[in-house]
Amino acid sequence: xxxxxxxxxxxxxxxxxxxxxxxxxxxxxxxxxxxxxxxxxxxxxxxxxxxxxxxxxxxxxxxxxxxxxxxxxxxxxxxxxxxxxxxxxx
Numbered sequence: 001x002x003x004x005x006x007x008x009x010x011x012x013x014x015x016x017x018x019x020x021x022x023x024x025x026x027x028x029x030x031x032x033x034x035x036x037x038x039x040x041x042x043x044x045x046x047x048x049x050x051x052x053x054x055x056x057x058x059x060x061x062x063x064x065x066x067x068x069x070x071x072x073x074x075x076x077x078x079x080x081x082x083x084x085x086x087x088x089x090x
Contacts, residue, residue, distance in 0.1 A: 009031075010070065014033075016035060017032060018034075018037045024069055033048065035049070
């Protein structure tokens with residue numbers, strides 16, 4: 001996830017994304033709008049972007065959900081679990 005996107009979500013700002021984010025996976029969140037990463041994505045999805053912006057006006061991204069996806073603490077826990085699994089097999 002690009003740093004600016006992570007910062008925006010960390011502040012609770014809803015986002016429109018035109019790329020696949022490995023931290024967020026394929027899950028559907030009301031504070032994310034996923035559009036294709038194509039040259040004409042604004043033209044072809046302009047109405048969806050407008051509706052998303054109107055729907056999210058005054059709302060925040062759910063930080064409790066994001067804590068499981070983008071938090072450095074959570075990522076570090078996953079990393080340590082991975083290393084422990086490797087050490088268990090050795």
